[in-house]
Amino acid sequence: MTTALITGANRGLGRHFAAELLARGATVYAAARDPQTLDLPGVRPVTLDITDPDAVAAAAALAGDVDLLINNAGISTGAPLLGDLDGVRAEMDVNFWGTLAMVRAFAPVLAANGGGTIVNIASALSWFSAPGAGAYAVSKAANWNMSNALRLELAAQGTQVTSVHLGLADTDMARGIQGPKTDPAVVARRTLDAVEAGDLEVVVDEWSAMVKASLAEDPRAFYDRFLTV
Numbered sequence: 001m002t003t004a005l006i007t008g009a010n011r012g013l014g015r016h017f018a019a020e021l022l023a024r025g026a027t028v029y030a031a032a033r034d035p036q037t038l039d040l041p042g043v044r045p046v047t048l049d050i051t052d053p054d055a056v057a058a059a060a061a062l063a064g065d066v067d068l069l070i071n072n073a074g075i076s077t078g079a080p081l082l083g084d085l086d087g088v089r090a091e092m093d094v095n096f097w098g099t100l101a102m103v104r105a106f107a108p109v110l111a112a113n114g115g116g117t118i119v120n121i122a123s124a125l126s127w128f129s130a131p132g133a134g135a136y137a138v139s140k141a142a143n144w145n146m147s148n149a150l151r152l153e154l155a156a157q158g159t160q161v162t163s164v165h166l167g168l169a170d171t172d173m174a175r176g177i178q179g180p181k182t183d184p185a186v187v188a189r190r191t192l193d194a195v196e197a198g199d200l201e202v203v204v205d206e207w208s209a210m211v212k213a214s215l216a217e218d219p220r221a222f223y224d225r226f227l228t229v
C-alpha cells in the first residue's frame, strides 16, 4: 500500500504519475506550485515550490507517511552555458538543487516508513548535449549522478533510488520540438513497473538506449551530427 508524493503533479508527466498511482491503489500527495491547478480527483493537494526551503520542509512535515517520492518537477529554459547565467542557474536551482532539497527533507520520512523509494526524473540529456540544451543537459547530468550518489548514501536505510531517462515525451516541455514523442502515460507506467521490479535505472525509450550505448564510443561519432557548420 504505497503512499506517494509527486512534485509537479499538476500537468505533464507528473499528472500522469499521479493518475497511474491512483489507478494502482496508492495514496497520492500531488504537489504543485499552485494547488488550484491540480484537477485529479482523489489526490491530497500539497503547495510546493521545490526551490523554496520552507515549502519543502512543510511538505515533509505534512506528508510523513510517504514511502515513494517522485522528483518529477523540472524546467527546460533553452539557456546556453555561454549566455545569461541566470538561465543556467535557474536550471540548476530546480533540476539539481530543488531535487536534492526534496531528497534531504524526505530521507528521514522514507527511513521511518521502512526505506521506501526515490524516483528522480532525469533525461536522455543526462548522457549527451545538444544545441539549445546546454544548461538543461548539465542539470540533468547532475541529477543522474546525484541519484547514483544518493543510492550509496541511502543504502543503509534501505531506500531504493531509481533514475529515469527518456528522450521526448508529449508534454508542454517538448511542445515545438520535432521528433518522436512517447505518450506520458506510457512513461509513467514503464517507470512504475520498473520501480516495482526494483530497477535502479529506467531507460524509457529507444533514443535513450542509443544515447547510453553511444557513451562507449568515440564522442566524435555521436557529435559529428551537431558539428557540421
Ligand SMILES: NC(=O)c1ccc[n+]([C@@H]2O[C@H](COP(=O)([O-])OP(=O)(O)OC[C@H]3O[C@@H](n4cnc5c(N)ncnc54)[C@H](OP(=O)(O)O)[C@@H]3O)[C@@H](O)[C@H]2O)c1
Pocket (backbone or CB within 6 Å): 007, 008, 009, 010, 011, 012, 013, 014, 032, 033, 034, 037, 048, 049, 050, 051, 071, 072, 073, 074, 075, 076, 094, 098, 121, 122, 123, 124, 166, 167, 168, 169, 170, 171, 172, 173, 174
Ligand atoms: N517532456 C519531455 O520531453 C521530457 C524529456 C526528458 C525529461 N523530462 C523531465 O520530466 C519531468 C516532467 O517534465 P514534463 O515534460 O512533464 O514538463 P512540463 O509539462 O513542463 O511540467 C513541468 C512540471 O514541473 C513543475 N515545476 C517547474 N518548476 C517547479 C518548481 N520550482 N517547483 C515545483 N514544481 C515545478 C511545473 O509546475 P508549474 O505548472 O507550476 O509550472 C510542472 O508541473 C521534468 O523533470 C523534465 O525535465 C521531460
